[in-house]
Amino acid sequence: MTKTNGYAIRTSALTKEYEQGVRAVDALDLVVEANSVFALLGPNGAGKTTTVSMLTTLLPPTSGTALVAGSDVLDDPGGVRRKIGVTFQETVLDDALTGRQALDHHGRLYGLSRSARRERARELLALTELEDAADRQIKKYSGGMKRRLELIRGLMTDPEILFLDEPTLGVDPQNRARIGDHILRLKERRGMTVLLTTHDLDEAARLADTVGIVDEGRLVVVGSPDELIAEMGDDSMHVQGEAPSDAFATAAGALDFVTEVVPTDSGVQLGVDSGDRRLTEVVRLAAEVGYPIEAISVARPTLGDVFLKYTGRALRD
Amino acid sequence: MGAALIIWNKQMGKFARNGEESVGSLIQPVLWVVIFGVGMRSLLGPTLGSGDAYVSFILPGIIALTVLSGATGGGMTWLLERVQGIVKEYLVAPIARLSILLGNAASIMTKALIQSVVILAVGVLVGATVGGDALDWIGALVLVLLFGLGFSGIALAAGSMTDDIGVYHMMIALLQLPMLFLSNALYPLDSLPIWLAWVARFNPASYLVDGLRQTVLTDGLTMAGGELLPLWACFAVCAGFAVAGMLLSLRVFRRSLA
Numbered sequence: 001m002t003k004t005n006g007y008a009i010r011t012s013a014l015t016k017e018y019e020q021g022v023r024a025v026d027a028l029d030l031v032v033e034a035n036s037v038f039a040l041l042g043p044n045g046a047g048k049t050t051t052v053s054m055l056t057t058l059l060p061p062t063s064g065t066a067l068v069a070g071s072d073v074l075d076d077p078g079g080v081r082r083k084i085g086v087t088f089q090e091t092v093l094d095d096a097l098t099g100r101q102a103l104d105h106h107g108r109l110y111g112l113s114r115s116a117r118r119e120r121a122r123e124l125l126a127l128t129e130l131e132d133a134a135d136r137q138i139k140k141y142s143g144g145m146k147r148r149l150e151l152i153r154g155l156m157t158d159p160e161i162l163f164l165d166e167p168t169l170g171v172d173p174q175n176r177a178r179i180g181d182h183i184l185r186l187k188e189r190r191g192m193t194v195l196l197t198t199h200d201l202d203e204a205a206r207l208a209d210t211v212g213i214v215d216e217g218r219l220v221v222v223g224s225p226d227e228l229i230a231e232m233g234d235d236s237m238h239v240q241g242e243a244p245s246d247a248f249a250t251a252a253g254a255l256d257f258v259t260e261v262v263p264t265d266s267g268v269q270l271g272v273d274s275g276d277r278r279l280t281e282v283v284r285l286a287a288e289v290g291y292p293i294e295a296i297s298v299a300r301p302t303l304g305d306v307f308l309k310y311t312g313r314a315l316r317d
Numbered sequence: 318m319g320a321a322l323i324i325w326n327k328q329m330g331k332f333a334r335n336g337e338e339s340v341g342s343l344i345q346p347v348l349w350v351v352i353f354g355v356g357m358r359s360l361l362g363p364t365l366g367s368g369d370a371y372v373s374f375i376l377p378g379i380i381a382l383t384v385l386s387g388a389t390g391g392g393m394t395w396l397l398e399r400v401q402g403i404v405k406e407y408l409v410a411p412i413a414r415l416s417i418l419l420g421n422a423a424s425i426m427t428k429a430l431i432q433s434v435v436i437l438a439v440g441v442l443v444g445a446t447v448g449g450d451a452l453d454w455i456g457a458l459v460l461v462l463l464f465g466l467g468f469s470g471i472a473l474a475a476g477s478m479t480d481d482i483g484v485y486h487m488m489i490a491l492l493q494l495p496m497l498f499l500s501n502a503l504y505p506l507d508s509l510p511i512w513l514a515w516v517a518r519f520n521p522a523s524y525l526v527d528g529l530r531q532t533v534l535t536d537g538l539t540m541a542g543g544e545l546l547p548l549w550a551c552f553a554v555c556a557g558f559a560v561a562g563m564l565l566s567l568r569v570f571r572r573s574l575a
Contacts, residue, residue, distance in 0.1 A: 056409050060575060081411040092402035096331045108323045109410040153406075 008034040008161050008193035009055060013064035016050050016217075024050040026217035027064065032195055032210070037187055039208035040197040041303060043315055047217040048197035049089055052165050055195070056086050069160045082110070085154035089165040091146045095139035099130055099149050102138060103156050110157040117156070124152035128182055144175035151182060162186075164196040168203060180207055201303040201315060205229075211303065215311045225303060232301035232309065233259035233271025237282060240267040240295040248291035252282065262309050267294075269308065271301065320412035324420025329427060342428055346383045346436045353379060354443030367539075369444040374537030376440045376447075377529035378502030381522050383436060384429045384465045385493050391425035392472025393485060399573075400480050408574070418566045422469040429465045430458060437533070446536035453532040456552075460532070463555035464525040468496070470562025474569040496522045505542025518546075524554040 009032035016025040025047040032038045040048045053059040055068050057077040065072060071079030093102055100121055107117035125131045128148040133141060141149065147167065154162055167183070168176040184207060187194055198204055204211050205225045212222045221228065241248070245268045252270055253261040257278055260271030272278045275298030286293050307315040332338055353375045358368040398404050407417045437447045449457070475488045497503075499513065500522040506514055517523045528551030530537050538545070 058405065058408055058574070078411050081409055084409065086405075086409045088402060088405055090402045092405050094327075094331075094398075094403050096335070097327075101330075105323070105327050106406065106410075109320060109407070109412060111411075 006034060007067075008032050008036075009038075009066070009068050009195060011055075011064065011066040014051070014054060014061055014066050015063045016047075016054060016059065017062040023217050025054065025061075028214075028217075028219050030212065030219060031222075032193060034193050035187075035191050036209040037183070037194040037196065037207055038210045038212065039204040040195070040212050040214055041199065041201065041204045041307070041315075042197075042214035043199055043313075045216075046199075046214045048214055049165055050217075051214070052086075052163050052195070052197055055080075056084060056163055057081060083160040084163060085157055085159035085161075086163045087150045087154040087165065087167055089169060091143075091150060093138050093146060093149060093153075096137065098135050098137055099125065099141070100134040102149065103153055106153050107156045112157065120156055120158070124155055127185075128152055144171055144178075147171055147175065147179060148182070151179060155186065158190065159192065161193045161195065164194065166197055166199075168198070168200065176203070183207055199315065201307075205303050213303075213307055213310060215307075215313075220310045221306070228303065228306045229301050231260075231271075232305050234273050234301075235271070235275035236299050236301040236305050237270040237272050237275050237278070238264075238267070238295075238297045238299070239270065239282065239286070239293060241286070241291055241293050243292055245291060247289050248286055251285055251289050255281070255285065257281075260309065262305075263312075264308065264314070269305065271305075275299070318413070318416055318419065320407075320410070320416035321420040321423060324407070324417060325423040325427070328421065328424035332424070332428060342387075342432060343435055345386070346379065346432045347439050349379045349382065350376070350436055350439045350443060354440060354445070358444070369446065370536050370539050372440060372443055372445040372537075373447075373534045374530070374540040375503070376436065376445050376534055376537070377526040378497065378500075379440075380433045380436055380461060380529060381464070381500070381502055381525055382497050383432045384461060384525075385468055385496060385522075387429040387432065388425055388465060388468040388472040389486075389489050389493055391421065391428075391469055392476040392489060393482060395421055395473050396476035396480070396482065396485050399477065414571060414574075415563075415567050418470075418473055418563065418570060422466055422473060422563065422566070425469045425472075426462055426465040430461060433458070433461050445534065447533050449533045449535070457529055457532040460525055460528040460551060460555050463552075463559040464521060467521060467555065467558030467560075467562035468492075470559070470564070470566040473566040474562075477566070477570045477573045496520060500526060501541070501546075502526045505540060505544075506546070507542040507544040521554055521558040524551040524558075527551055528555065 009030060011028050011030040014025060014028040015023060017023045028051060042048055054061050055066055057073050057080050068080045069083040073080055103121040104117050125134050130148055133145060168179050180203060208225060211225050211228060213220045245263060249261050249263055249268045252258055257273045258270050262269040304315050354372045358371045361371055441447050472489060475485055479485055499516045500520045501517050506517060509517060524546055527546040528548060530541055531548050
């Protein structure tokens with residue numbers, strides 16, 4: 001395992017700037033530990049795919065550096081390419097080939113011997129339950145099958161780092177869960193580093209050891225899902241009201257059981273120690289300051305709430 | 318460059334398995350030979366000399382046309398594969414960018430060489446005399462290969478410049494047919510008006526055509542007129558064209574990646 005101080009990926013002020021100063025990725029300092037699953041979570045247009053494109057040597061950075069599996073993306077792109085596997089956001093499979101042919105072709109590009117290719121293809125096809133379809137043309141595969149094939153194609157070369165760009169985008173819930181399981185299983189078996197991008201909170205929370213929230217090209221916060229959610233308090237109370245909420249927000253913040261106060265478009269979100277217990281106190285407070293409550297709900301905080309806290313916006317699907 | 322071979326292999330495999338494409342690629346050149354070999358010869362043959370000699374004279378032009386069409390089609394396939402994302406697999410693999418282009422150009426050329434042999438074979442059936450020693454044959458195929466690589470390079474470059482098929486065809490059309498018509502493929506060089514003769518002398522296609530006429534289609538020389546482009550020049554120009562074309566494709570492709 002090639003390490004850079006124990007890190008699989010390390011970037012420093014990684015930037016991609018287009019005309020008129022538009023920055024798709026803005027001075028990103030990313031650190032991904034080896035043998036972990038890192039999820040880049042953010043809405044569409046946040047710069048996730050651009051970041052992955054730079055890390056996989058598809059796109060040159062405008063400035064900054066990136067070390068992937070110990071190799072610099074600009075100085076030694078060949079070194080990077082040898083050690084990574086990539087599954088792209090779009091399906092980039094050649095329809096005219098069969099699943100097995102696609103895997104074999106991929107293995108040949110990386111210099112795998114015939115026996116290694118055959119063996120690994122067999123193993124990976126079994127892992128994702130694609131053996132029966134292996135000798136059928138990819139154009140006949142369903143969307144879910146194509147995604148699974150994309151996933152194992154990236155694995156044919158036993159990479160040190162696997163990049164998954166929106167691996168379950170457009171995939172139905174059932175296949176989404178299956179693909180997620182495959183990813184977890186793979187990490188355990190091979191001791192591999194996985195960097196995945198997603199705008200799906202549940203996916204990030206379930207699969208990732210570390211989550212990095214990105215918004216408008218910037219890395220806003222990094223932590224394990226549990227850590228980030230714990231910061232929000234034990235429960236999240238969503239208070240919705242018509243009127244401006246500043247007075248209420250300030251008053252609520254003063255309460256001793258409130259750990260977080262986040263203004264939203266429709267009201268205020270409070271992090272509290274126990275939603276059920278504190279409900280009446282919050283309602284009473286609202287009445288005291290004259291804030292008309294339209295609706296109030298209690299839920300365990302999610303990464304969506306974390307996103308809201310750090311970016312001031314909701315993470316929409 | 319082993320990767321070029323792997324990519325060539327994949328493209329040829331697809332071609333072999335695609336019945337419509339393989340059969341279609343053989344029918345088109347045969348049609349051209351028949352049109353010129355049977356149709357036109359009765360029109361032009363008697364006036365120009367002999368019908369058979371006419372077919373031998375015109376065959377190199379048909380080969381050039383076929384190579385140009387093949388490369389144009391190959392450039393379009395390249396554009397589609399780029400747009401579909403298939404090329405991304407190659408871009409993140411540890412292979413040289415040039416290999417990707419060479420592998421595709423080589424598969425375009427292999428198909429064109431097969432078509433060329435078919436053209437020569439059918440040409441014989443309609444009266445051409447195709448012959449020469451082993452060196453002539455090798456020379457002829459090398460000329461076709463080099464010229465084809467040159468134009469494939471141009472087609473791949475055009476296919477890297479745009480994501481729109483319409484725009485691609487517009488760009489390539491500016492070159493494809495003019496390359497054929499503004500050459501000595503259809504008329505002897507010394508019978509062309511002065512300005513056209515000069516354009517033809519700068520056109521790589523003329524060198525492919527005269528090269529073929531001096532190797533395996535010598536029967537057509539009677540109609541080729543007094544001025545013939547020397548054989549050494551034919552090889553030199555086609556080789557230069559091949560190198561220039563492929564380098565152009567590499568440059569344009571690299572630029573499209575930034």
